[in-house]
Amino acid sequence: MTVVLDAAGIMIDREVDLTMAGGCVSAESCRSVCATCRVRLFAVCAAMSEHDIAELERLSHHVEVAPRTPLFLAGDPAQSVYTVTSGALRLQRDLADGRRQVIGFAMPGDFIGLSPDTTYNFSADALIQTTLCRFERSRFMTLSRARQGLLERLHVHATHELSIAQEHMVVLGRRRAEERVAAFLLSWRKRLARVNGASATVPLPMGRQDIADHLGLTIETVSRILARWMRERIILDVPGGVRVLDQERLADIVAD
Amino acid sequence: MTVVLDAAGIMIDREVDLTMAGGCVSAESCRSVCATCRVRLFAVCAAMSEHDIAELERLSHHVEVAPRTPLFLAGDPAQSVYTVTSGALRLQRDLADGRRQVIGFAMPGDFIGLSPDTTYNFSADALIQTTLCRFERSRFMTLSRARQGLLERLHVHATHELSIAQEHMVVLGRRRAEERVAAFLLSWRKRLARVNGASATVPLPMGRQDIADHLGLTIETVSRILARWMRERIILDVPGGVRVLDQERLADIVAD
DNA sequence: CGGGTTATTGATGGTGTTCAAGGGGTGTGG
DNA sequence: CCACACCCCTTGAACACCATCAATAACCCG
Numbered sequence: 001m002t003v004v005l006d007a008a009g010i011m012i013d014r015e016v017d018l019t020m021a022g023g024c025v026s027a028e029s030c031r032s033v034c035a036t037c038r039v040r041l042f043a044v045c046a047a048m049s050e051h052d053i054a055e056l057e058r059l060s061h062h063v064e065v066a067p068r069t070p071l072f073l074a075g076d077p078a079q080s081v082y083t084v085t086s087g088a089l090r091l092q093r094d095l096a097d098g099r100r101q102v103i104g105f106a107m108p109g110d111f112i113g114l115s116p117d118t119t120y121n122f123s124a125d126a127l128i129q130t131t132l133c134r135f136e137r138s139r140f141m142t143l144s145r146a147r148q149g150l151l152e153r154l155h156v157h158a159t160h161e162l163s164i165a166q167e168h169m170v171v172l173g174r175r176r177a178e179e180r181v182a183a184f185l186l187s188w189r190k191r192l193a194r195v196n197g198a199s200a201t202v203p204l205p206m207g208r209q210d211i212a213d214h215l216g217l218t219i220e221t222v223s224r225i226l227a228r229w230m231r232e233r234i235i236l237d238v239p240g241g242v243r244v245l246d247q248e249r250l251a252d253i254v255a256d
Numbered sequence: 257m258t259v260v261l262d263a264a265g266i267m268i269d270r271e272v273d274l275t276m277a278g279g280c281v282s283a284e285s286c287r288s289v290c291a292t293c294r295v296r297l298f299a300v301c302a303a304m305s306e307h308d309i310a311e312l313e314r315l316s317h318h319v320e321v322a323p324r325t326p327l328f329l330a331g332d333p334a335q336s337v338y339t340v341t342s343g344a345l346r347l348q349r350d351l352a353d354g355r356r357q358v359i360g361f362a363m364p365g366d367f368i369g370l371s372p373d374t375t376y377n378f379s380a381d382a383l384i385q386t387t388l389c390r391f392e393r394s395r396f397m398t399l400s401r402a403r404q405g406l407l408e409r410l411h412v413h414a415t416h417e418l419s420i421a422q423e424h425m426v427v428l429g430r431r432r433a434e435e436r437v438a439a440f441l442l443s444w445r446k447r448l449a450r451v452n453g454a455s456a457t458v459p460l461p462m463g464r465q466d467i468a469d470h471l472g473l474t475i476e477t478v479s480r481i482l483a484r485w486m487r488e489r490i491i492l493d494v495p496g497g498v499r500v501l502d503q504e505r506l507a508d509i510v511a512d
Numbered sequence: 513c514g515g516g517t518t519a520t521t522g523a524t525g526g527t528g529t530t531c532a533a534g535g536g537g538t539g540t541g542g
Numbered sequence: 543c544c545a546c547a548c549c550c551c552t553t554g555a556a557c558a559c560c561a562t563c564a565a566t567a568a569c570c571c572g
Contacts, residue, residue: 093426095512101426116416121423151407158414160372165421167377170349170357172428173472177528208551216429218529223552256351433560464519474561479520 032060032085032133039109042194043083044153052147059143061134065089065126072113074123080134081113087130088205092213093122102214104164105188105206108195111157113137127205172216180215181225182253185235189244203241288316288341288389295365298450299339300409308403315399317390321345321382328369329379336390337369343386344461348469349378358470360420361444361462364451367413369393383461428472436471437481438509441491445500459497 034040034057045056063082065071071082074093089106103122106112115121144151171183189202204211208226212219226242229235234250236243244250290296290313301312319338321327327338330349345362359378362368371377400407427439445458460467464482468475482498485491490506492499500506 093422095426095430097511099430101429103422103425114415116412116419121419145404145408148401148407151411152401155407155411155414156372158411158418159370162414162418162421163372163377165418165425166349166359168425169359169421169428170351172425173357173469174351174355213429219551220530220553221528224528227552255353475519476521476562477560483520 030062031057032062033057034060037085037133039083039085039195042109044111044150044157045083047153048147048149052150055143055147056135056150059135059139063132063134065130065132067126067128069126071124071126071130071132072120074120076120078113078115078118078120079137081111081137081140082135083133084108084110084112085131085133087132088127089124089130090127090206090210091122091124100213101216102206102210104168105210105214107191111154114154114158127210177215177217177221178225179254180217181211181222182250184211184215185242185244186247186250186254200245200247201238201241201243205240286318287313288318289313290316293341293389295339295341295451298365300367300406300413301339303409304403304405308406311399311403312391312406315391315395319388319390321386321388323382323384323386325382327380327382327386327388328376330376332376334369334371334374334376335393337367337393337396338391339389340364340366340368341387341389343388344383345380345386346383346462346466347378347380356469357472358462358466360424361466361470363447367410370410370414383466433471433473433477434481435510436473437467437478438506440467440471441498441500442503442506442510456501456503457494457497457499461496 034045034053037043037045040046045053048056063071065087071089072078072080084106086108089112090102091104091106091112092100092102094100105127106124112124113120144154171180175183185202188204192202193199206214208222209219211217212222215222226235230237232249234244234246236245290301290309293299293301296302301309304312319327321343327345328334328336340362342364345368346358347360347362347368348356348358350356361383362380368380369376400410427436431439441458444460448458449455462470464478465475467473468478471478482491486493488505490500490502492501
């Protein structure tokens with residue numbers, strides 16, 4: 001990672017990314033290798049015995065998704081579930097007239113694809129080059145039935161996701177534009193910390209429009225708020241993301 | 257249930273409610289009786305064997321909550337989980353400055369109280385007289401570990417809740433005020449149908465402020481929209497709720 | 513009947529949207 | 543290497559939706 005100085009003379013990380021590639025980089029049907037998996041410790045497959053991991057590995061398939069490419073679409077038969085091993089995805093629901101709601105972003109360690117239905121109820125698109133561990137849904141559920149720990153971990157995961165969703169409802173329903181953007185920046189940064197370690201530099205692989213669609217705002221509003229924060233030296237523009245200069249101010253804006 | 261005619265000569269149900277009481281109505285420590293439980297078929301305890309139900313029943317406690325009384329508060333130690341057997345509750349998160357977000361309403365058959373944390377991350381208040389089946393959390397989770405079906409059902413439930421939460425994000429993030437109210441009325445009516453059977457009469461045990469705080473609107477906006485719909489004969493004012501006269505129009509307003 | 517709470521209705525205003533134009537980076541082809 | 547196109551982002555000006563403020567009305571329960 002190259003380090004350079006910006007116009008203001010502040011040291012910044014020139015390149016920020018979410019890449020944590022590992023395992024084979026070949027085509028679809030290749031097995032994933034759990035032993036070298038860098039997200040294993042916090043993915044749903046964590047805390048499984050060596051024997052169980054081996055069984056899980058036998059069900060796994062390595063998947064690569066190019067930037068701006070869908071992994072699956074809302075309405076598709078929900079045949080697979082995935083663990084993200086590197087990259088980032090945008091999860092969204094669409095209205096008939098084109099309005100979009102980005103319900104979340106997935107990053108390494110996240111588990112996606114579960115649906116109460118036989119079809120996915122949201123779409124998933126890769127924001128950058130992304131690798132995943134794919135499991136056939138029915139087989140995965142069968143295994144989770146046999147391996148107590150897995151189902152339990154799955155349930156803990158779902159409960160956690162639900163809590164995040166509820167927190168986001170508060171943001172969407174009761175927060176002003178500036179609070180929404182601040183809440184997003186801080187929570188995204190916090191989630192990244194688990195994967196990349198804590199850093200003031202926050203990669204934003206999603207576009208402004210994606211952030212706007214996540215926060216129930218327009219791209220103009222998001223742009224204006226970020227521009228103001230840059231003028232006020234609360235954040236710094238970094239290619240591919242921002243650098244948080246004044247975490248305190250952001251925390252004050254959210255103030256919950 | 258008394259039936260009368262309103263000013264327009266339309267037959268309406270004068271009383272609408274969610275009461276489905278059954279079992280003992282006494283104090284805290286009384287057991288619940290699954291055999292006579294009216295929500296058993298669609299609660300998390302459904303699809304359990306007679307033997308397992310008996311075991312579950314041994315863990316259960318009957319709880320009564322009076323209208324406008326909290327069942328638990330956000331931040332309380334999450335010691336219990338509950339199945340609602342009658343009545344209705346409001347689930348909400350609060351911001352420091354008094355803003356509220358009602359993240360949902362619970363009705364008979366619903367399962368509440370699970371948290372990814374050791375404390376509840378939202379508050380639950382009874383809207384009307386409410387009865388619940390209480391389980392000590394740790395014991396319930398222990399049993400669910402021993403009884404495959406229960407944990408699985410719990411997970412299905414969590415996944416379903418997550419999907420509902422995601423749909424509500426779309427409502428909060430991307431829908432206009434009128435669409436929000438229409439979406440709420442229709443979805444609330446649909447949920448009620450599972451418990452009370454389909455009916456054009458929709459009880460609204462929550463107040464206008466609760467609806468507003470659920471939809472990210474103000475009480476005035478909700479009031480104005482409902483008033484307009486009453487003038488336009490899309491709905492009819494009924495004590496304790498509304499009667500849907502023109503479901504089509506409401507569906508058109510949502511139009512997704 | 514009276515006090516308090518909740519809901520309705522009207523007038524005004526603000527936050528964020530919409531509409532519109534311009535800037536900046538990147539990739540491609542001449 | 544520059545020209546051009548394209549996409550995304552930024553910035554400005556006008557507007558609209560819904561919030562806010564305020565007053566009244568309906569309701570509930572004592």
